[in-house]
Amino acid sequence: MTLTKHLLGAAATLALFAGAATADPALIYDLGGKFDKSFNEAAFNGATKWATETGGTFKDLEITAEAQREQALRQLAGAGFNPVVTTGFGMSDPIAAVAPDFPDTKFVTIDGYVDPAAHPNVLSIGFAEHEGSYLVGMMAGMKSTTGTVGFIGGMDIPLIRKFGCGYAQGVVAAKADAKVILNMTGTDPSAWNNPTKGAEIAQAQKSQGADVIFAAAGGTGMGVLQSAKDQGILSIGVDSNQNHLFPGSVLTSMLKRVDVAVYDAMKAGPDLETGVKGLNLASDGVGYAMDENNADLVTPEMIAAVDAAAAKIKSGELVVHDYMSDNTCPAAQF
Amino acid sequence: MDFATIIQMLDSTVRLATPLLLACLAGLFSERAGIFDIGLEGKMLIAAFASAAFAVFSGSVWVGLLAGIAASLMLSFIHGMASITFRGNQLISGVALNFLASGLTVLLSQSWFGLGGRTPSLEGAARFSEITLPFADAVRGVPVLGPIYADLISGHTILVYVALALVPASAWLLYSTRFGLRLRAVGENPAAVDTAGVSVVAIRYAAVLICGVLCGLAGAYLASLAAQFGREMTAGRGYIALAALIFAKWRPWYALTACLLFGFLDAVAIRFQNIDLGVFVIPVQFTQALPYILTVVILAGFVGKAIPPRAGGEPYVKER
Numbered sequence: 001m002t003l004t005k006h007l008l009g010a011a012a013t014l015a016l017f018a019g020a021a022t023a024d025p026a027l028i029y030d031l032g033g034k035f036d037k038s039f040n041e042a043a044f045n046g047a048t049k050w051a052t053e054t055g056g057t058f059k060d061l062e063i064t065a066e067a068q069r070e071q072a073l074r075q076l077a078g079a080g081f082n083p084v085v086t087t088g089f090g091m092s093d094p095i096a097a098v099a100p101d102f103p104d105t106k107f108v109t110i111d112g113y114v115d116p117a118a119h120p121n122v123l124s125i126g127f128a129e130h131e132g133s134y135l136v137g138m139m140a141g142m143k144s145t146t147g148t149v150g151f152i153g154g155m156d157i158p159l160i161r162k163f164g165c166g167y168a169q170g171v172v173a174a175k176a177d178a179k180v181i182l183n184m185t186g187t188d189p190s191a192w193n194n195p196t197k198g199a200e201i202a203q204a205q206k207s208q209g210a211d212v213i214f215a216a217a218g219g220t221g222m223g224v225l226q227s228a229k230d231q232g233i234l235s236i237g238v239d240s241n242q243n244h245l246f247p248g249s250v251l252t253s254m255l256k257r258v259d260v261a262v263y264d265a266m267k268a269g270p271d272l273e274t275g276v277k278g279l280n281l282a283s284d285g286v287g288y289a290m291d292e293n294n295a296d297l298v299t300p301e302m303i304a305a306v307d308a309a310a311a312k313i314k315s316g317e318l319v320v321h322d323y324m325s326d327n328t329c330p331a332a333q334f
Numbered sequence: 335m336d337f338a339t340i341i342q343m344l345d346s347t348v349r350l351a352t353p354l355l356l357a358c359l360a361g362l363f364s365e366r367a368g369i370f371d372i373g374l375e376g377k378m379l380i381a382a383f384a385s386a387a388f389a390v391f392s393g394s395v396w397v398g399l400l401a402g403i404a405a406s407l408m409l410s411f412i413h414g415m416a417s418i419t420f421r422g423n424q425l426i427s428g429v430a431l432n433f434l435a436s437g438l439t440v441l442l443s444q445s446w447f448g449l450g451g452r453t454p455s456l457e458g459a460a461r462f463s464e465i466t467l468p469f470a471d472a473v474r475g476v477p478v479l480g481p482i483y484a485d486l487i488s489g490h491t492i493l494v495y496v497a498l499a500l501v502p503a504s505a506w507l508l509y510s511t512r513f514g515l516r517l518r519a520v521g522e523n524p525a526a527v528d529t530a531g532v533s534v535v536a537i538r539y540a541a542v543l544i545c546g547v548l549c550g551l552a553g554a555y556l557a558s559l560a561a562q563f564g565r566e567m568t569a570g571r572g573y574i575a576l577a578a579l580i581f582a583k584w585r586p587w588y589a590l591t592a593c594l595l596f597g598f599l600d601a602v603a604i605r606f607q608n609i610d611l612g613v614f615v616i617p618v619q620f621t622q623a624l625p626y627i628l629t630v631v632i633l634a635g636f637v638g639k640a641i642p643p644r645a646g647g648e649p650y651v652k653e654r
Contacts, residue, residue, distance in 0.1 A: 033440075033450055033451060033565060034450055035444075035449055035450015035451065035452065036450065037449075037450075037452075041450070156619075182607065183604065183607060184607070184618070186569075186622065187619055187622065190566065190569040190570055191569075193564055193565055193566045193567060193569060194567065194569040195560035195562065195564050195567055196353075196556050196559050196560045196567065196569075197350075197569065197600075197604075198560075199559060199560055199561075200346060200349060200350060200601075200604060201604050203346065204342070204343075204346060204601075204604045204605050207338075207339075207342045219452075219564045219565070219567075222452070222560075222562060222564060223560045223561075223564075226455060226560065226561045226562070230561075245455075246455075334607075
């Protein structure tokens with residue numbers, strides 16, 4: 001039985017990767033799914049940009065369960081793909097488990113963290129989400145007429161609290177007496193794909209006076225953006241530029257340049273420099289989105305104030321507190 | 335906490351409880367007839383997808399609703415074939431249908447719309463609109479009763495009222511009609527029903543198909559509320575509905591209470607993240623886990639006893 005299983009597994013793997021040229025890069029998406037209009041789609045866009053520019057090909061894979069993480073890494077590394085780029089914080093441990101078995105393959109984790117001393121073939125990329133969230137928080141604070149704004153996170157993990165904490169700091173910086181309502185959708189992965197509950201939370205926040213809501217919640221965020229539009233209030237998108245989803249209702253989007261990170265990793269190819277890399281405001285790793293869809297919502301004064309704060313953050317004059325550094329937040333209570 | 339907050343939370347409770355109630359009643363019909371159904375989640379999911387997809391194509395929410403019911407009925411029929419006609423294991427069939435729905439919805443959605451398992455957003459006539467009951471605006475000024483009528487009772491979509499009306503309807507059907515008596519008997523002692531000359535198979539199929547229709551309503555409600563279909567958007571509501579069914583001891587009015595309670599807990603968790611009681615703080619995770627904890631408590635027999643239909647899960651074999 002086990003032998004048959006192994007043979008079948010091997011056959012399936014061979015079939016899956018038959019004809020794959022070696023040293024092509026591979027990309028594994030997180031549970032949110034490839035076309036989430038947000039985090040993973042940004043990764044896909046970065047990879048596509050690399051493919052069109054260089055004429056190269058890449059292999060991409062969507063996992064559907066936690067248990068598939070390690071399996072997917074082993075399959076892709078075993079089939080000769082290099083580097084293997086992954087998105088999502090959940091990849092840290094699986095990569096740490098797989099990386100020693102494939103010393104010649106370079107692994108990249110976006111949002112995860114793997115000890116560079118123990119695993120020399122891994123690149124951990126982290127974003128300064130708190131800095132980008134701070135900027136959109138300032139916008140929310142300035143735009144709000146009620147003095148109350150909302151934040152809706154997906155799954156309650158430190159990374160999402162980092163978004164919320166940066167946002168709250170930005171809101172308070174723009175309007176000292178503003179109130180920030182913080183909600184998390186849930187505590188299990190289904191919290192990333194629960195638009196109905198997202199919409200319900202948005203309604204609850206509106207009834208508490210919120211008139212701008214920042215959603216950092218994957219697929220759940222779609223429900224938040226929709227509900228904000230239905231109720232005639234404003235929302236803020238996340239990761240990718242989501243301004244176009246509901247034009248005139250999305251105030252701005254907190255950009256996290258996952259696309260740039262993936263593009264750079266694929267461009268470097270097998271010669272990728274490993275270690276730990278931080279992408280922040282100064283390196284254009286995070287930011288806020290302006291385009292024709294939200295041009296009417298944002299005043300020049302708001303842009304001037306936000307850009308001034310951005311300049312201060314870049315120069316180090318202003319430090320936005322990072323929730324993950326000590327698991328506390330000066331501006332908000334979780 | 336002021337009066338307006340309470341009204342708002344109860345309003346939220348009704349919206350959150352509706353899909354649970356529809357799914358719970360669906361499970362009630364199926365399980366009362368002796369067919370366990372853990373495929374409620376899958377049926378809701380495929381109904382949500384079909385209703386959203388066909389509402390997008392046609393621009394009409396009613397076409398979407400019918401498509402949702404049809405899709406859910408299809409899964410019900412497969413479940414019926416597997417567990418009634420072919421006497422298969424009902425739990426395994428249910429799990430398989432959940433997987434089928436989970437994969438099929440994303441696959442079809444991706445190939446039809448190319449949005450990664452999402453459907454485009456539903457707008458205008460493709461969604462159920464909120465119904466304002468007569469005089470809602472006129473009586474809003476009346477103290478206490480005014481807001482209750484105008485904000486809590488009025489202003490929901492048609493499916494909310496349908497779901498609430500289905501509770502007495504189900505109770506009447508199960509306890510006051512010949513069909514209901516036979517349906518309950520099939521779940522307790524199918525051999526006796528067979529001896530009386532009534533077809534066990536026909537009654538069980540009828541129950542399973544009623545279950546399909548109700549799950550179809552639940553799915554269409556979710557899709558209309560979120561104004562789109564998104565992958566796995568039922569987010570475990572089918573399982574919570576099963577928990578509510580056990581909590582309700584397989585009775586329609588208790589099902590209403592259980593679903594409202596679970597909806598209320600959800601609304602509390604949304605409105606108050608951590609509840610500070612002064613002495614200690616109740617974390618939001620506890621409120622979110624409460625439905626499951628309550629179900630376990632009931633199952634363990636601490637509060638009353640939950641006795642499932644006796645012939646539940648057993649395929650009926652006429653002769654050996």
